[in-house]
Amino acid sequence: QSVLTQPPSASATPGQRVTISCSGSRSNIASNYVYWYQQFPGTAPKLLIYRNDLRPSGVPDRFSASKSGTSASLAISGLRSEDEADYYCVAWDDSLSGYYVFGTGTKVTVL
């Protein structure tokens, strides 16, 4: 089964920019939309980015995302302490009979 690969961790100081990568394949990221979720300890994930680069209402514009080929990325600019959380990418995978595949997750630490 496919998996989307993310770095286990990323960190930066307040105010800086941090970028998280999400590496997939032709059957998932290259062929379908990518979504990003933010999760704080003990809580359910929250939708952060949909359809590659769109922000739901209420998500600060400090969060941005992009996709190119078989990879996607999430950027957080002007990093704030409240951004410390786990971040996951998700995409539909067209292989087998089709299914959603999650990224391995990235823990963002604000130094």
Place this chain on the structure above:
Amino acid sequence: QVQLQESGPGLVKPSETLSLTCSVSGDSVSVYYWNWIRQSPGKGLEWIGYVYDDGKTKYNPALNNRVTISVDTSKNHFSLRLASVTAADTAVYYCARALMSSFDPWGQGTLVIVSS
């Protein structure tokens, strides 16, 4: 405001069937796609499957032969059954609505431990 709430036993014995229900308020389970997603302790997220269109389903191939997701429109809830569970099925189980493939919103999650 759409809200989802999982319910069911928090402890299941190995080889038995895990059963959970997701109660939905503020929306109808007859519309959109209704998903189950799980997260093993300290690990990442795994999509289990969804139900839509009053009963049609799609499952993660890795779990396909053990999973059943159903919907009860009269009670406005949908359910998960996972058969022949092992310790590897211990996880927090979330239900979530999928709107244009976005999982939003999610339930708060319920921890299910598989142990004798």
